[in-house]
Amino acid sequence: MIQNIPFQPQDMSLHPQALTPDYRSSRLRSPNQKLLSLPAGPGELTGPTFGHGLIGPNDNDLIINYAAPGQAAIGEQLMVHGYLLDENARPVSNALLEFWQANAGGRYRHQKDSYLAPLDPNFGGCGRTITDNDGYYSLRTVRPGPYPWPNGGNDWRPAHIHFSCFGTGWAQRLITQMYFEGDPHIPLCPIVQSTADPKAIEGLTARLDMANTEPMNFRAFRFDVILRGKESTLFENKLEGN
Amino acid sequence: MARSQSASQTAGPYVHIGCTPNFAGLENMYGGHELGAEMFSSDAVGTWMTVTGQIFDGDGMPVTDAMLEFWQTDASGRYAPHGGSEGWGRRAVDAEEARYKLRTILPAGLGCEAPHIKVWIVARGINLGLHTRIYFDGQDNWQDPVLAAIDDPVRKSSLIATRDGDHYTFDIHLQGDYETVFLNV
Numbered sequence: 363m364i365q366n367i368p369f370q371p372q373d374m375s376l377h378p379q380a381l382t383p384d385y386r387s388s389r390l391r392s393p394n395q396k397l398l399s400l401p402a403g404p405g406e407l408t409g410p411t412f413g414h415g416l417i418g419p420n421d422n423d424l425i426i427n428y429a430a431p432g433q434a435a436i437g438e439q440l441m442v443h444g445y446l447l448d449e450n451a452r453p454v455s456n457a458l459l460e461f462w463q464a465n466a467g468g469r470y471r472h473q474k475d476s477y478l479a480p481l482d483p484n485f486g487g488c489g490r491t492i493t494d495n496d497g498y499y500s501l502r503t504v505r506p507g508p509y510p511w512p513n514g515g516n517d518w519r520p521a522h523i524h525f526s527c528f529g530t531g532w533a534q535r536l537i538t539q540m541y542f543e544g545d546p547h548i549p550l551c552p553i554v555q556s557t558a559d560p561k562a563i564e565g566l567t568a569r570l571d572m573a574n575t576e577p578m579n580f581r582a583f584r585f586d587v588i589l590r591g592k593e594s595t596l597f598e599n600k601l602e603g604n
Numbered sequence: 605m606a607r608s609q610s611a612s613q614t615a616g617p618y619v620h621i622g623c624t625p626n627f628a629g630l631e632n633m634y635g636g637h638e639l640g641a642e643m644f645s646s647d648a649v650g651t652w653m654t655v656t657g658q659i660f661d662g663d664g665m666p667v668t669d670a671m672l673e674f675w676q677t678d679a680s681g682r683y684a685p686h687g688g689s690e691g692w693g694r695r696a697v698d699a700e701e702a703r704y705k706l707r708t709i710l711p712a713g714l715g716c717e718a719p720h721i722k723v724w725i726v727a728r729g730i731n732l733g734l735h736t737r738i739y740f741d742g743q744d745n746w747q748d749p750v751l752a753a754i755d756d757p758v759r760k761s762s763l764i765a766t767r768d769g770d771h772y773t774f775d776i777h778l779q780g781d782y783e784t785v786f787l788n789v
Contacts (some may be wrong), residue, residue, distance in 0.1 A: 402789060448607075462619070488630055
């Protein structure tokens with residue numbers, strides 16, 4: 363049974379370590395002790411599912427899903443799209459993706475954000491969708507602005523969209539951030555640089571996608587999210603009935 | 605073609621906008637319904653109980669921007685046997701004391717695993733979501749493989765909720781002398 367095949371381990375050459383002192387908040391929020399490893403059981407290999415019925419027609423359209431009727435969020439219009447896949451490049455279908463981001467000026471609609479950039483009355487900054495059978499997703503939004511943040515120095519976040527991703531199993535649960543190709547803040551940001559491997563940062567960077575950019579309407583950016591996959595040798599053996 | 609895992613990045617201080625938008629102040633987002641507000645439908649069979657607790661950093665300060673997710677079996681020891689999200693829940697901790705409250709049913713053990721609720725923790729300053737488990741004082745915990753793998757009694761007790769009738773308390777310490785045991789799942 364494919365359900366009983368464990369996931370590949372988290373690739374700790376790509377994921378950030380818990381303690382990354384240049385990102386100041388990690389100093390007191392990182393465990394000192396090693397994680398305790400355990401063999402995956404049924405609870406790690408299964409997870410909640412959310413039917414397509416959950417999703418409203420505008421849930422993945424941040425330009426209008428918080429706007430007054432006939433109004434729209436201010437900013438550069440974008441489509442962000444791609445695939446949710448596992449490490450074996452198999453689609454992760456019918457999986458919930460949730461998004462959140464700052465507005466075009468770099469301000470979040472959140473009581474804890476006191477940055478002086480104005481709120482946009484027509485922008486909430488929140489969206490969600492469920493992947494289709496091919497693992498495909500898309501959202502429409504405005505490009506988020508970079509913003510300053512308290513980290514002990516003159517720190518600015520690159521423009522980014524937060525992604526919350528469910529897979530088929532609890533062990534695949536992931537929250538990450540999507541950056542934009544060419545953003546000069548990417549090499550300067552202690553949060554981005556918490557991942558030591560340049561390949562990992564490349565994987566978090568969306569590419570301009572002119573083939574799907576709609577003339578006189580919006581630019582497209584392509585971004586795939588890759589979750590842990592099943593151990594493929596086991597998987598192939600099972601498929602062949604060995 | 606093999607692909608590399610997408611690296612985790614911190615959920616940051618504004619995770620609520622995306623995951624609990626009504627809590628974040630986005631009035632009536634998604635019809636005012638917060639995903640994961642209920643662990644089970646109210647007619648679920650089992651022993652109903654509450655679990656509450658706080659989450660602390662290495663200085664003992666409340667981690668007031670944390671978000672927790674929970675995943676557990678039903679009273680017969682099965683994970684969402686009919687599909688869907690029964691047995692899964694999500695909480696933003698409160699902004700003053702970093703407290704959460706969960707109303708759920710007592711999970712059942714499965715194989716040699718003692719009854720437990722899986723917990724996943726994200727917040728500003730947490731680069732990769734942390735996994736742990738809530739076990740329950742008074743249950744048959746002795747042969748559970750996770751608890752059996754922990755020798756230090758203080759460490760072991762970090763995974764066992766204390767009981768007062770049908771109410772359990774389970775605090776989470778991200779770092780320090782009372783650091784919770786976190787799992788590599």
